[in-house]
Every structure is written in structure tokens, then in C-alpha cells.
Amino acid sequence: MVDLPSPTQPGTIDAIAPESARRVRLRRFKELAAKVLSNPATVLGFVIIFAMLFMAIFAPWLVAPNVPDPYQMPRDWAATRMPPGTPGHPLGTTNEGGDVFYGVVWGTRMSLQLSLIVVFSTVVIGSIIGSLAAYFGGKVDEFLMRVVDVFLSIPELIFALAIAAILGPSFGNIMFALIVVFWVKYARIMRARVIQIKGSEYIDAARIIGDSNINIYLRDILPNSFTPVMVQATLDMGNVVLIAATLSFIGLGQAGIAEWGVLVSEGQAGIASGRWWASTFPGLMIFLWALAFNLVGDGLRDALDPRTEGR
Amino acid sequence: MSAAPDPHPTPASRPDRAVLSLKGVKKHFPIREGAFQRVTGWVRAVDGVSFDIRPGETVGLVGESGCGKSTLGRCVSGLTDVTAGGVYFDLPAEASRLLDNIASGTATDAEKARVAQIEAAHRIDRLQGAGYKRFRRNCQMVFQDSFASLNPRHLVVDIVGRSLRVYKEASGTELTERVVELLEQVGMGRQHLYRYPHQFSGGQRQRISIARALATNPDVIILDEPTSALDVSVQAQILNLLSDLQKQHNLAYLFITHDLSVVRHMADRLVVMYLGKVSEAGVTSDVFDAPHHPYTRALMEAKPDIEGAASEQAQGLDGVVPDPARPPRGCRFHTRCHMATPSCGWEVDDVIRRLEDIPGLFDALSGVERKSDFAASLTFGDAAAAERLVSILDSDGIPAAMRSAMGRLERRDRTVSVAFDEVPDVDLRITEPGRVASCVLSPIEVFQGVNE
Ligand SMILES: Nc1ncnc2c1ncn2[C@@H]1O[C@H](COP(=O)(O)OP(=O)(O)OP(=O)(O)O)[C@@H](O)[C@H]1O
Ligand code: SF4
Ligand SMILES: [Mg+2]
Numbered sequence: 001m002v003d004l005p006s007p008t009q010p011g012t013i014d015a016i017a018p019e020s021a022r023r024v025r026l027r028r029f030k031e032l033a034a035k036v037l038s039n040p041a042t043v044l045g046f047v048i049i050f051a052m053l054f055m056a057i058f059a060p061w062l063v064a065p066n067v068p069d070p071y072q073m074p075r076d077w078a079a080t081r082m083p084p085g086t087p088g089h090p091l092g093t094t095n096e097g098g099d100v101f102y103g104v105v106w107g108t109r110m111s112l113q114l115s116l117i118v119v120f121s122t123v124v125i126g127s128i129i130g131s132l133a134a135y136f137g138g139k140v141d142e143f144l145m146r147v148v149d150v151f152l153s154i155p156e157l158i159f160a161l162a163i164a165a166i167l168g169p170s171f172g173n174i175m176f177a178l179i180v181v182f183w184v185k186y187a188r189i190m191r192a193r194v195i196q197i198k199g200s201e202y203i204d205a206a207r208i209i210g211d212s213n214i215n216i217y218l219r220d221i222l223p224n225s226f227t228p229v230m231v232q233a234t235l236d237m238g239n240v241v242l243i244a245a246t247l248s249f250i251g252l253g254q255a256g257i258a259e260w261g262v263l264v265s266e267g268q269a270g271i272a273s274g275r276w277w278a279s280t281f282p283g284l285m286i287f288l289w290a291l292a293f294n295l296v297g298d299g300l301r302d303a304l305d306p307r308t309e310g311r
Numbered sequence: 312m313s314a315a316p317d318p319h320p321t322p323a324s325r326p327d328r329a330v331l332s333l334k335g336v337k338k339h340f341p342i343r344e345g346a347f348q349r350v351t352g353w354v355r356a357v358d359g360v361s362f363d364i365r366p367g368e369t370v371g372l373v374g375e376s377g378c379g380k381s382t383l384g385r386c387v388s389g390l391t392d393v394t395a396g397g398v399y400f401d402l403p404a405e406a407s408r409l410l411d412n413i414a415s416g417t418a419t420d421a422e423k424a425r426v427a428q429i430e431a432a433h434r435i436d437r438l439q440g441a442g443y444k445r446f447r448r449n450c451q452m453v454f455q456d457s458f459a460s461l462n463p464r465h466l467v468v469d470i471v472g473r474s475l476r477v478y479k480e481a482s483g484t485e486l487t488e489r490v491v492e493l494l495e496q497v498g499m500g501r502q503h504l505y506r507y508p509h510q511f512s513g514g515q516r517q518r519i520s521i522a523r524a525l526a527t528n529p530d531v532i533i534l535d536e537p538t539s540a541l542d543v544s545v546q547a548q549i550l551n552l553l554s555d556l557q558k559q560h561n562l563a564y565l566f567i568t569h570d571l572s573v574v575r576h577m578a579d580r581l582v583v584m585y586l587g588k589v590s591e592a593g594v595t596s597d598v599f600d601a602p603h604h605p606y607t608r609a610l611m612e613a614k615p616d617i618e619g620a621a622s623e624q625a626q627g628l629d630g631v632v633p634d635p636a637r638p639p640r641g642c643r644f645h646t647r648c649h650m651a652t653p654s655c656g657w658e659v660d661d662v663i664r665r666l667e668d669i670p671g672l673f674d675a676l677s678g679v680e681r682k683s684d685f686a687a688s689l690t691f692g693d694a695a696a697a698e699r700l701v702s703i704l705d706s707d708g709i710p711a712a713m714r715s716a717m718g719r720l721e722r723r724d725r726t727v728s729v730a731f732d733e734v735p736d737v738d739l740r741i742t743e744p745g746r747v748a749s750c751v752l753s754p755i756e757v758f759q760g761v762n763e
Contacts, residue, residue: 020505021466021505023505024505024506025466200459201456201459202460202462204460205452205523206473207390208447208450208451208452208524209523210478210527215477219462223464
């Protein structure tokens, strides 16, 4: 057999002689991870994200939770407007005696919850709707894509602002508004991907074998749509927090909660009188959060470019 | 393969049956235009094709690019619904005759009553449940693009073993061992189990595709240009492999290719297609010895000989393939046929085609009033242009056959009226036992190459 490569042929992995599917998949994952981590900016993004995750997960151990509601800022009326470095208040306190460090730490936990819930639900909703549009085509597709076009023609921030404003200031309403606004991108990505993959020959090959539609969706279509969805989801982890903070900042947030946007908003009045800390530290967190997810999202996009991936 | 008795009774053991039988298969694709995507016409990719594939034989399907070979292959494998006609799986000869009688209108009432039953049991788009499953397992396909037809994220073991999972035949180590057996049958082995498609050469990927097709233990495999993307040396290996596998498993092949030299060695019988229709069919060696259709002859002459130079007196194929949305009348090949006669279907479109080659004159054309495909009035911007068309149509610049088919050619001021003799479409007819061709000429005339 002349066309079988010799063990030393470049581009093959004969020399390693893999003996199990698990090992091959693990190696492929490691190769991809190495490719992603070869970009220093991406590494920086991951470092920030891990620090944030640490803070969010271990929040109760870093600062004792406020009772009864840990997401409500504690009030120490005996220590209002304290500067950073005050014993017991490393980042100072707010006008109402709220510990800024508490807001930073528990705000991280809130941001993580917010972004995970919003991104998870929008990925699911968007993927289902996009897949249905691609699967049924015709009138169904046309209708769904018109809806998506309308949504996409309104800037995210303005749209979320309008919904949140109608529903009234509350954290739950901001979350709801974000879900309404963010699912469309996934619908569009999924639809394009499903249509593209549905037309590929390996789908025909699976149909020729006699595999079921649901199996083909789960085994061929979904895994091959994963990369662009994951990149967008990573970017949105940052965008969601940024927009939520913006909405809170302009007054649609829930007063008194440990949310970065609310803290920046409530602390801004003091800046003119030199009390910069109440706004600055939460603001820095918003910046770092958005930066980190954008760095990682861009890094993933470059490393997992579907045109080069899998080759 | 294991020596266990085959749980799926195969038609291979009963040669009085066709593994696959095509009866008047048509596939038309809608042409959509404008903002509302209205259907403005139909691409007649496959336009009434009938032939049988018998157990263990190779049928070669040849024709130029765009003549509908792949579309036909997809119809036969059930990937595409047919527009009209039917594809039948495991069809007994007696049922086949009955269906033919129905088509030709000579069926008795008793026969008519049986049709529904036959269709439910054999027509691939009517099969249900176990019947469909049996068809699906027994009819496999290998595609031209070995890269595109293998999921880039799946390992070889998953690709080749997939059908074993689907039909719950094996799992775990048993599945792995079955896949190793299949890989060994195609000249590969255990060391390739846990690799991705991109880690192989084109020839190896095609072997993987073949192993995947073999996994369901099929009766027939549709091979759509399986070697066209490969280097010549690799091509020969894959063809040998296919021949060996055919003998071992009594496989039937529908071998689709545009390369006559490939089917010459592979195919027992040949079906030559042109613009969605069969132009000639017969035993391969007979067709090569003496083509009964000028198109087949031209295809064979157009093929450069071994030295790479076209032979001296070869007329070959020139001109473009007409639009399959509006195929020529009479004989579809008449626009390019070197032997065309006045009764080959000359029509108004032939005048239009000539006009298109003369830009100045075509631009001067201001209106065409068609009375039929065979008669029309063409109005020009000025009388001089009209006169020019008349002189062209009356000159040696156009085929003599076309001129003699022109029953009328007259100019009245700026308008030229042309009318051709109306002729019926040229149908397939039996030219010899086991041979059919769709040409008005006799095989002898085709052999001698009359007219030119
Ligand atoms: N899905 C489709 N929609 C519309 N038209 C199509 C479609 N598939 C094929 N066609 C048209 O049908 C005709 C036949 O195409 P087909 O691919 O079957 O030809 P082919 O003989 O396989 O050619 P090739 O040698 O290039 O593979 C062509 O005119 C093609 O443009
Ligand atoms: S009928 Fe025969 S001779 Fe006439 S155009 Fe067709 S192929 Fe040529
Ligand atoms: Mg083709």
C-alpha cells in the first residue's frame, strides 16, 4: 500500500502510537490549550478571571456575609465616609457606612451569577431558536430571522435600557432585560452554522448509514457549532456585566445592593469632595472583568478559528 | 467478516431481481428569482432515467460535468426525493415487468391492483420501518470528496463503527475489533483507529469511507467519482481494492465518473448520460467497440490517448452544454452533434444561440414572438439587421441539417419569420439485444460517421 504513510511522515502521529480514544482526545485538548495559552494577553485574561472566580467562590470566607441578605450592603453608621486603610475597612466606606471591600467581593459573586445565568439562558434559547430556523427553513426561518433582524437593529444598551426602564429598577429586571437582548446573536450564529453543516457531505454520509436526525444533530451538528458559540459566550460574559453596570449606574439598579454599577452610582457624589474610593474600586472591578473576558474571548477566536481548527 | 449467517436475506443470492431499479426517475430543481423568491423555472437535472443494477454487477454512469450524475446518485441512494418516477430496491423481475406494463399503459386490471403493494414493498420513498432499515443498510455510498464526507471531529473508530452503534450490533471492545476487521479489509489497520481524518492522505481517507460503507454489509454501493480527486497511482490502488471487495462480498456498484478509462475496466455495463437523460446504455465492451450514439463516440474520441494527444481524425466534443433548465428539443445533443440530421429537433432556440454569438446582431434584436418551440418571428431594430440574419441562416455558417430543417425563412421589413419542421423528441430505443440508444441514426451510420 504505497499511500500509507511511513511512521516518520510529518503531520502524522504514528510515532506516539496512541492506544485509546481518551488519550487522543486529551492530547488534542492539550494541543488546543497550548495554542490558546501561547498568547500572553489571553493568559492575562485567564489570570484575572481565575482571581475573580476565587473571590466569588470564597466570598463568605473573605468577608463575613451580611445577614439576612448577603447581597445587601452592610451598614455601619458609626463608620461612614472612612478612607481606604481604615482598620476593618481596607478599601474605605461609603456615605452610608457600607464597606467598599465588601461591595467589591460580593459584587464579584453577583456579577458571576448574573453573567452565568444570562449567558447560559441566552445560549440555550438562541441555539434552540437558531437550530429550529435552520432545520425547518422556509416560512419558519423567515419569520424567526425577521425577529432577529429587528432585535439586532437596536443597539444592545439602548434596548436593554428600554426594557429595564419599563419594568422598573430591580436587579431581576436588569437580568431579564439582558436575556431578552442577548439571545439573538446565538440564534444567528447557530442558524448559520447549522445551515452550513447540514449541507456538508458528512451529514449525507451519516444519513446514508441510517442514523437518526436527533443523533446527527447531537453528534455532528452541535459539536461542530460549538466553537463560535463558545467564543461569543465568553465575550458576552464581559458584556453582560458591563451593560448591567451601566443600567445600574443610570439609576435602573436596585438601591443598596452589593452590585458594582450601583456602588459606582451611589459613590459618585462623593468624588467632588475627594472621596474617590467608593466609586473607583467597584469601577475598577467592572473594567477588569470586562477586559479579562474580552481578552480571553478574542484569544479563543484567534486560536480556534474554524478555518484552521481540526486541520 | 464473521462467518455467522447473514441475518438480512440479500437479493444477491437471487439473481432474478434487481438490487436497484430506476423507473423514469426525474429530479427537477426550482429556479427562484427576485425578492419574493418566486419559482421562475426548473433545472431538469435528471429527466426520466431508467435502468437496473443487478446483484454483483458494476454499472458505470458516465457523462460530462453537470449532466446530472451526482443528482441521480443521490436520488438512487435516497438522499434526495425524486420529482417523478421511482427508485425500487430489491425488485423481483416479475414485479419490474408489471411496473413497466403500467408505465406503458398495457397493464391488466389485476396488475394495476398489485401496484400499491409492490410500491409499498420496494419503492424506496414508500418503505417503512424494517423495510426502510433493510434498504438503508443495503445501499451505501462513497463520495468524491473524502475530506468533506468525514466529520473532522470524529475518530476513525467512531466513523467506521458508527453504523454498528446505530444498529446496536456491537459496542465496546467488540466494536473496536469489528472496526479493525473492516480497516484491514481496506488495507489499513489497528494503528489507524484513533486518528482524525486530517491525519490521512486522500487515498487513505477514501479507504476509510469504503470501510464505513462496508460496515453495514451492503448489497450495493453508489460510488460518486470515488477516485477523481486522487493521484493516478493512488487511483489504481483504490480501483483494485474496489474490485477485490466486490468479488469477496458480491457487491453491486453504481460507479459514477466522467472518466471513461476508469469505467472501461470497472463496469460491466455502461449508462451514458447527457443533459439529464440516458443517451446510450449497454455492455461496456460492446459500447467501447461500437458506440451507438454520436455523443458516446464523441466522448471516447475527446479523451486524449495514452500519449496525451487527441487522435488525428477525432471530432471530439466542442461547444457548450446547453442550459438544463431549457434542454434542446428533439435530440438533446443536436446543438453539438457532428452527425445531426434535419430530423434531430432543430428549433427557434438554435437561431437564438447563433444570434448570441454575434453581439452586434443580438443587440439589434428587439422582440421574439414565439408561436411554438419550432416557429417564431424575430423583430430587429432595422431592416438591415433582419436581412443580415436571413443571409446568415441561409449560408454555410450554419449546419446543413439545420438549414434543411428550416421549413420557412422569410423577412418582412424588420421581422424575420422562421419555422422548423416539428419533430417528436428522440427517445431511447433498442438497437441490439441489451443495447439502447437515443439517436435517429442506425448504429451503422453512427459507426461510419455520416454527414461529415
Ligand atoms: N441542489 C441543487 N439545486 C439546484 N440545482 C442543482 C442542485 N444540484 C445540482 N443542480 C444542477 O443540476 C445539474 C446536474 O448537477 P450534478 O451535480 O448532478 O451533475 P454531475 O453530472 O454530477 O456533474 P459533475 O461531473 O460536475 O459532478 C447541474 O446543472 C446543477 O447545476
Ligand atoms: S439524434 Fe443522433 S444524429 Fe441526431 S443530433 Fe442526436 S445524436 Fe446526433
Ligand atoms: Mg457530480
